[in-house]
Each structure stands twice: as structure tokens, then as C-alpha cells.
Amino acid sequence: MRVFYATDLHGSEVCWRKFLNAAKFYDADVLICGGDMTGKAMIPLVEDGDGYELTLSGVSQRVGRDQVAEVESQVQRKGYYPVRMTSAQVAELEKDPQKVQTLFTEQMCKTVERWMQLAADKMKDSKVRIFVAPGNDDEMEIDEVIANAPRVELAEGKMIDIGGYEMISSGWANPTPWHTYREAPEEELTKRMQPMLLDIKDMSRAIFNFHPPPFGTSLDEAPALDENLKPLHGGRALRHVGSTAVREAIDKYQPMLSLHGHIHEGKGITRIGKTLAINPGSAYEEGMLLASIITLDPKKGIKNYQLVNG
Amino acid sequence: MATTTTTETPRPTLFLRNATGLVKAWSTFDAFLYAFWSVNLVTLGLYGMSFVYAIPDGQLLLAVLLTGVLVTFLVLTYAQLVSAMPRAGGDYAWQSRILGGGVGFVLAITGWWFTLWLWTPIYANILVVQFFAPLAYTVGWTGVATFFGSKTGVFVSCLIVLAFVSWVITLGMEGYAKIQRFCFWLGMGGLVVMLGILLFSTHQAFIDAFNREAGSLFGATGNAYQATLAASTKGGGPTGVGFGAFGITSTFLLLPFLAFYLLWPVWGATLYGEVRGAKEYRKVFNAMFWGLWVTVALVAVIILLIVKTIGWDFYYAANASYWNSIFVAGAPAPPVGIWPYPVMLAGWLVNSHLFQALLIVVMGLWFFGWAGTLFLSSTRVIFAAAFDRVLPEWAANISAKRRVPYGSLVLMIIPSLVVSAIWAYQPSFQGIFLWATGVIAITFLGTVIAGAIMPWRRKDIFENSPIARFKVAGIPVITITGVVSAIFILFMIAEWSFNAVYGTSFSLNASSPIYFAVTYLVAIAIYVVARVVRKRQGIDLARIHREIPVE
Numbered sequence: 115m116r117v118f119y120a121t122d123l124h125g126s127e128v129c130w131r132k133f134l135n136a137a138k139f140y141d142a143d144v145l146i147c148g149g150d151m152t153g154k155a156m157i158p159l160v161e162d163g164d165g166y167e168l169t170l171s172g173v174s175q176r177v178g179r180d181q182v183a184e185v186e187s188q189v190q191r192k193g194y195y196p197v198r199m200t201s202a203q204v205a206e207l208e209k210d211p212q213k214v215q216t217l218f219t220e221q222m223c224k225t226v227e228r229w230m231q232l233a234a235d236k237m238k239d240s241k242v243r244i245f246v247a248p249g250n251d252d253e254m255e256i257d258e259v260i261a262n263a264p265r266v267e268l269a270e271g272k273m274i275d276i277g278g279y280e281m282i283s284s285g286w287a288n289p290t291p292w293h294t295y296r297e298a299p300e301e302e303l304t305k306r307m308q309p310m311l312l313d314i315k316d317m318s319r320a321i322f323n324f325h326p327p328p329f330g331t332s333l334d335e336a337p338a339l340d341e342n343l344k345p346l347h348g349g350r351a352l353r354h355v356g357s358t359a360v361r362e363a364i365d366k367y368q369p370m371l372s373l374h375g376h377i378h379e380g381k382g383i384t385r386i387g388k389t390l391a392i393n394p395g396s397a398y399e400e401g402m403l404l405a406s407i408i409t410l411d412p413k414k415g416i417k418n419y420q421l422v423n424g
Numbered sequence: 425m426a427t428t429t430t431t432e433t434p435r436p437t438l439f440l441r442n443a444t445g446l447v448k449a450w451s452t453f454d455a456f457l458y459a460f461w462s463v464n465l466v467t468l469g470l471y472g473m474s475f476v477y478a479i480p481d482g483q484l485l486l487a488v489l490l491t492g493v494l495v496t497f498l499v500l501t502y503a504q505l506v507s508a509m510p511r512a513g514g515d516y517a518w519q520s521r522i523l524g525g526g527v528g529f530v531l532a533i534t535g536w537w538f539t540l541w542l543w544t545p546i547y548a549n550i551l552v553v554q555f556f557a558p559l560a561y562t563v564g565w566t567g568v569a570t571f572f573g574s575k576t577g578v579f580v581s582c583l584i585v586l587a588f589v590s591w592v593i594t595l596g597m598e599g600y601a602k603i604q605r606f607c608f609w610l611g612m613g614g615l616v617v618m619l620g621i622l623l624f625s626t627h628q629a630f631i632d633a634f635n636r637e638a639g640s641l642f643g644a645t646g647n648a649y650q651a652t653l654a655a656s657t658k659g660g661g662p663t664g665v666g667f668g669a670f671g672i673t674s675t676f677l678l679l680p681f682l683a684f685y686l687l688w689p690v691w692g693a694t695l696y697g698e699v700r701g702a703k704e705y706r707k708v709f710n711a712m713f714w715g716l717w718v719t720v721a722l723v724a725v726i727i728l729l730i731v732k733t734i735g736w737d738f739y740y741a742a743n744a745s746y747w748n749s750i751f752v753a754g755a756p757a758p759p760v761g762i763w764p765y766p767v768m769l770a771g772w773l774v775n776s777h778l779f780q781a782l783l784i785v786v787m788g789l790w791f792f793g794w795a796g797t798l799f800l801s802s803t804r805v806i807f808a809a810a811f812d813r814v815l816p817e818w819a820a821n822i823s824a825k826r827r828v829p830y831g832s833l834v835l836m837i838i839p840s841l842v843v844s845a846i847w848a849y850q851p852s853f854q855g856i857f858l859w860a861t862g863v864i865a866i867t868f869l870g871t872v873i874a875g876a877i878m879p880w881r882r883k884d885i886f887e888n889s890p891i892a893r894f895k896v897a898g899i900p901v902i903t904i905t906g907v908v909s910a911i912f913i914l915f916m917i918a919e920w921s922f923n924a925v926y927g928t929s930f931s932l933n934a935s936s937p938i939y940f941a942v943t944y945l946v947a948i949a950i951y952v953v954a955r956v957v958r959k960r961q962g963i964d965l966a967r968i969h970r971e972i973p974v975e
Contacts, residue, residue: 131975132972135974154445155440172890201435218441292443292444331822336445345454347454348456349454399510401888402885418961418962420813420963420967423968424971
């Protein structure tokens with residue numbers, strides 16, 4: 115059985131399409147999206163006469179109505195949400211963070227819904243199973259959208275049997291400086307994991323699909339920040355920011371495989387005792403789908419694995 | 425929960441929500457510091473420029489400025505690559521994605537792995553001539569200075585460099601960055617003092633000071649200043665070189681000497697950031713550009729002060745007499761038997777051995793703030809190759825307790841020990857290794873070619889990057905800067921290889937091209953073997969960089 119694992123797509127339309135196409139491209143049986151599938155930014159396309167004004171990647175531009183759809187695709191490709199609005203609406207949003215939040219939630223749900231439909235269209239004749247476990251950057255509202263999707267299974271908080279291997283998933287992370295949507299102290303993360311861990315019958319065939327990487331590995335090194343969220347030493351100084359709860363769980367239970375994301379710079383593979391732990395990293399902004407392919411064998415467990423830049 | 429941000433216009437152009445990784449802009453100064461350290465004007469600069477006496481009619485100051493202009497094209501190319509492919513970060517990833525996995529592996533592994541073994545004795549030699557030897561003579565420990573001139577001393581200096589570099593890697597980049605900052609400020613303080621001494625002293629004062637300390641520290645008798653000039657002449661060195669000497673071709677021929685230090689502002693091009701834009705490109709560019717040009721400006725000041733106080737003919741003669749006494753058979757030894765370290769010479773203008781020793785120690789921080797990064801890039805490249813399954817998994821192993829990357833360290837240190845032993849105990853082999861700079865230049869060449877063709881080869885990435893709008897007459901700027909950089913690098917590689925004026929020339933070291941050709945063949949062999957072995961394991965290495973269709 116071949117598992118394709120990617121994570122931290124952050125709203126990138128290109129990456130989601132590649133994720134779905136990966137099943138055929140790599141001949142995968144199972145697709146797992148490790149969380150953080152929603153975008154971080156919203157780009158206003160401001161109506162101006164017969165066109166729109168926008169700024170993308172720091173570059174201001176004006177486009178005609180006939181070009182606006184193409185520009186919206188460019189924005190989506192980067193993982194941002196393009197929203198057409200008037201300058202009055204922009205001013206209104208600027209004054210009211212709550213309205214911005216509401217609009218974000220609306221855009222996120224709308225996009226995830228469209229992605230779920232895309233999965234249904236593309237994979238309607240396929241036997242490939244697709245799993246998504248939302249990550250700490252994903253708002254709670256998207257869970258329902260995923261749960262209602264015909265071809266995608268919501269993995270959060272469940273033990274799921276995939277071809278004789280038991281997978282448990284959680285997108286919750288240890289606290290970050292950004293106070294995101296699914297964060298909890300380490301003790302609480304342990305409590306969240308506990309019921310799922312008890313469901314596993316055979317750890318030698320278990321897969322942990324936990325969004326934060328284990329603490330103190332090469333998978334959890336992120337640029338050190340000061341109290342104002344400014345990278346120290348030009349972004350070169352790295353610190354371990356993974357979860358100690360995840361690390362303890364791996365140390366204690368020694369599953370066959372442990373899949374992680376969260377730290378985009380933490381691309382790598384490491385062994386923690388008997389466990390192979392993987393963080394494929396993320397380069398969603400470049401439209402590149404960083405992922406891992408793991409081939410599982412009923413006798414050997416993990417037959418082989420590979421990181422790819424699709 | 426959500427926040428807004430603006431660019432130039434007062435109206436918000438982007439709404440951000442709370443999400444991991446949304447950091448504030450990093451400090452340009454911090455990034456500048458890394459670029460500035462990489463083109464280290466003291467350790468690499470003064471060392472590299474001590475060979476320019478070989479082309480006496482070249483105009484050094486003009487050559488420094490010309491190199492600065494040409495390296496700026498390299499900086500532009502790298503800054504654009506960082507902007508277009510920020511997460512990729514580094515020669516290996518850029519080349520792999522644009523030129524292909526095999527090319528990326530071979531060029532990166534030869535440049536950042538195999539070749540940095542050879543840099544260990546070069547670093548060690550710089551440590552000896554700029555720190556141990558002048559310091560030992562200054563405090564009267566001539567035995568220590570003599571020891572570091574012996575074969576075992578050379579080997580011990582290599583061990584010291586390896587120990588220091590390993591310690592830095594175990595310390596981690598954050599810890600070392602703090603040390604670098606400390607070294608920068610104190611080292612800059614030392615440089616200001618040195619420049620101040622040269623500025624406020626006369627040429628006659630220097631002659632007197634030189635004669636005094638040559639006698640006091642080195643036992644020289646009579647007029648050591650004149651004896652140094654005479655030793656240079658007898659050894660075939662230049663005589664009576666004037667600062668105004670100017671030959672166009674000769675000036676261009678100085679460029680490969682200057683590349684020894686000015687080529688490296690892009691050494692650490694990997695930077696971090698998210699939701700970036702064109703502004704981010706300017707930041708990356710500014711950091712590397714100013715790292716280069718502040719160095720160029722300081723070098724210009726140093727050159728002019730050497731002309732004023734030490735004397736240009738003496739500067740050339742002192743270097744010529746020292747190097748010729750080592751490399752030219754029958755050349756007489758100069759009265760001051762160690763490398764004419766400009767810091768030491770400037771310190772002699774103050775008649776206090778304590779002060780002189782302190783100045784050497786403080787200026788030694790330019791070495792320790794810089795040398796620690798010798799293997800940092802190497803370990804990253806080895807990690808990346810191991811994650812790509814080209815190298816075995818253990819190469820990326822990190823110890824559980826102290827988080828030491830022992831796999832990659834072993835791959836760096838053991839060969840470096842062998843190279844250091846050969847360098848120390850079989851000096852005839854040294855010439856073979858001198859072309860090491862050329863290998864890194866070839867790695868850079870691969871990257872600038874990758875940059876130049878990116879708009880066509882990875883159109884998807886280019887057109888969606890902030891650099892897509894940078895065009896001149898319809899040609900992408902990255903193509904123009906990449907081509908100019910490639911021509912510049914090719915010129916230097918050709919000169920290093922075939923012009924006997926450089927110690928690296930293949931005509932002087934017939935085994936050198938064989939050695940380096942073997943390293944490329946070994947890299948190719950590793951890649952081919954990895955492809956075959958992994959294929960048997962059911963892993964297709966060719967698919968690592970193959971793009972998944974979007975539609």
C-alpha cells in the first residue's frame with residue numbers, strides 16, 4: 115500500500131490540485147493532508163471604474179474586468195483569498211477586525227467547500243482514500259465542511275483503519291506566538307491523544323498523524339523570534355518549537371510511522387527509536403507540493419519512503 | 425483576531441489573520457552581518473591580497489571596485505532566486521529544481537562537501553599567519569611560533585580549526601550568531617584602531633617602527649626595512665612598485681585574486697519569511713549588496729592607508745619576499761620571517777608589545793566570528809541529500825541528547841583530518857588542493873545558469889514570483905544578471921586553471937585537475953549508485969523533483 119502525505123497547503127489552489135493528482139501520479143492508495151489547509155491572507159481587489167486595483171507580493175497593479183478572473187487565480191495560487199470589494203468596504207474592514215474575521219471564515223469555508231467538490235469530481239471513479247486532519251491554523255468551521263464531503267474523510271480525533279494499519283490524527287498544536295485556532299498546552303494535547311492511543315491494537319503497525327512535530331528533532335526547527343515576532347539573526351538562528359507531548363507519545367508507544375507538518379522549514383526525516391518520523395515541509399507559496407511517499411508492506415511494515423517536491 | 429497591513433498606499437492591500445509563521449520583517453542589519461562576515465576583509469581579504477604582488481602593474485584599487493561591480497551581478501542573481509524560491513534556499517535546491525536532481529547533487533556535493541575538506545588547512549594557515557604566529561612573536565614565545573611553522577604545528581592548527589568548527593555546530597546557529605555579533609563589534613573596534621594608527625602615523629614613523637620591532641621581536645639587525653626590499657628583489661619580486669601603476673589587462677588579472685574573498689557575499693543566501701513581496705527581494709539584495717560594498721569601501725580605505733603609511737612598494741616587497749621564500753627555490757628569507765600581517769605592522773607603530781598583542785587578539789575575532797561557519801553549509805547540504813535518499817539515512821542523524829549532527833560531522837571531519845595530515849606532512853601535495861576556490865565557483869556557476877534559464881525552465885515559478893516584473897527590453901533581469909555572472913565566473917575559472925601567475929594553475933599542479941576530476945566522478949558515481957540501489961528498493965530518485973500536473 116502506498117501512502118502520499120502532504121501538509122500545510124495554506125490555501126494554495128495549485129497545491130490542492132496537485133495533492134489530488136498525486137494519487138495517479140505516484141500510484142498512491144491513500145492521500146493524507148496533514149492540516150493547515152486554509153490561507154493566511156486575503157487580498158482585496160478594489161473596484162475602480164471599469165477595473166480593479168490590487169497589490170500582490172508588494173506590487174500594485176490595475177486590471178480590467180476581463181482580466182480579473184486570471185488575477186484571482188494568481189492570488190489563489192499563492193494561497194491567498196482574492197475578494198472583490200469597493201474602497202468603502204475596504205475602509206470598513208480596516209476599522210473592524212471582527213468583520214475581517216467573519217469574511218476570512220466565509221472565504222475559507224467557501225474555498226474548502228470548492229476543494230471538497232473538486233476532490234469529488236476528480237476522484238469519483240477512484241478507490242483512493244483521502245484524509246484531512248485540519249491543523250492549528252484551520253478554523254473549526256471547516257471541520258463540518260470536510261465531514262460533509264463525499265470523497266474526503268475527516269480524520270481529526272479518530273482511529274482509522276487504512277488497509278490493516280491503524281492511523282490516529284490530530285491537528286492540535288502546542289502554543290504558538292500567534293495564538294491560533296487549535297492550540298493547547300502540552301498536558302491537554304496528551305489528554306487529546308490518550309483515547310486514540312488506547313484504540314490502537316498494534317503499535318508496530320500504527321501511524322501517528324499529528325500536525326506538530328516531536329520536540330527536539332530536526333523536524334521542529336524554526337527561526338528564533340524575538341518578543342515582537344521578528345526573526346533573530348537574519349532568520350538563521352533556529353530553535354526547537356515542536357511538541358513535547360507528541361515526542362513523549364512517540365518515545366513511549368513507538369509507532370511504526372509518525373507524520374508531521376506545522377514547521378515549514380523543518381523538512382526532514384528522523385528516527386525516534388523504532389519510529390520513522392517525517393515532516394515533508396511546505397513550499398506552498400511557490401506552488402510546489404512538498405510531500406512524502408511511504409510504501410507499506412504487510413510483512414516489513416515500512417518498505418520504503420521518499421520525500422518529493424511535486 | 426485579524427490584522428491589516430499596508431504597503432505604499434494608505435489603503436490596506438492585504439488582510440492577515442492569526443496564523444503560524446507570520447513573522448515581522450527580519451532585520452536587514454542581521455542579514456548584512458552574515459554577508460559581511462562571508463567577504464571577510466581581514467581573514468580572507470588581507471590574506472588574498474597578499475598575493476597581488478605577482479601582477480605589479482595591475483591597479484589594485486580599481487580591481488577591487490571592478491570586482492565589486494561584477495559581484496553585484498551575482499548578488500542580484502542570488503537575491504532574485506531567494507525571492508522566487510525562498511523555501512528552497514541554497515544552491516542544491518535551486519539547481520535540483522531547475523537543472524535536475526543529478527546536476528544539483530553533483531555540483532552541490534563537490535562544492536559544499538568535498539571541497540570544504542580542503543578549506544580546513546587553508547583556514548588553519550590563516551589562523552596561524554594572522555593569529556598564532558604574530559601573537560607568539562609579540563609576546564616573546566618564539567618557540568610556539570616556530571612550532572606552528574613545523575609540520576606537526578600545521579597539523580595541530582588544522583585540528584584546532586576542526587575542533588572549533590565542530591564546537592560551533594554543536595552550539596547551534598543561534599548561539600554562534602551571538603558570538604558573531606560580539607566578534608563583529610569588537611573586531612570592528614580593532615579595525616578602527618588599526619586604521620586610526622595608520623592614518624595618524626607617517627611613513628618615516630613606520631620605517632622606524634618596522635626596524636625597531638624587526639630587531640626586538642625577530643632579532644633582525646641593521647635596516648630591516650631596506651633588507652626586506654632587497655630580499656624581494658633578490659627573490660624575483662617586484663621592485664619600486666608605484667600605486668599609480670596601471671595596465672588594463674593586468675588590472676583585470678587581479679580579479680581572480682580578489683575573488684578569494686569578494687566572491688562570497690552570497691554564501692548564506694537562504695533567508696526566511698512568509699507572505700513576502702518585492703520588498704523582501706530588496707531586503708535580501710540590500711543585505712548582500714551592502715555586505716559586499718561596505719567591505720569594498722573598507723578595503724579601499726585600507727589600501728590608501730597602506731599607500732600613505734606603509735608604502736606601496738614595501739607592501740608588495742614584504743609579501744613577495746615572504747611568499748617567495750616559501751615557494752621560490754633560492755629566494756632569501758626576509759628579516760621578518762613571518763607573513764607581513766598588516767594588523768601586526770600597524771600595531772608596531774605603537775611602541776608597546778602589550779598593545780600590539782591586544783590588537784592581534786582583538787583582530788583575531790575576525791577569524792573566530794567567521795571560521796565557525798566552515799561546515800554549517802556542508803551539514804545542510806548533506807542533510808538535504810540524505811532526505812532525498814541519495815545519501816544513506818544515517819548521514820542526517822542527530823544525537824538524541826545533544827542534538828549533534830554526528831552523521832554529517834563524520835562525513836566532514838574524517839576526510840578533513842586526512843586532507844589536513846596530507847597538507848601538513850606532504851607539502852608537495854598542497855598545490856593540488858589550491859584550486860578549491862574554483863570548485864565552489866563552479867557550484868555558483870551552476871546556480872547562476874539555473875537563475876538565467878529559470879524564466880523558461882520553471883516558467884510557473886518565475887511568473888508567479890515578485891521578480892517576474894523585472895525585465896529590460898523584454899528580457900528577464902535574472903537572465904541578464906545570470907549571464908553576466910556566468911561570464912565573470914568562467915573568466916576566473918579559466919584564469920585560475922590556465923594562468924601560471926596564480927598558484928592554482930594546472931600547469932604548476934599537474935595533478936590538480938586529476939584530483940578535482942576524480943571528485944566530480946565520485947559525486948557522479950554516488951548519484952548513479954544511489955539511483956540503482958534505490959530503484960531496487962522501489963524508490964525512483966528521478967521523481968523527487970518531477971512536478972505533479974496541476975489540472
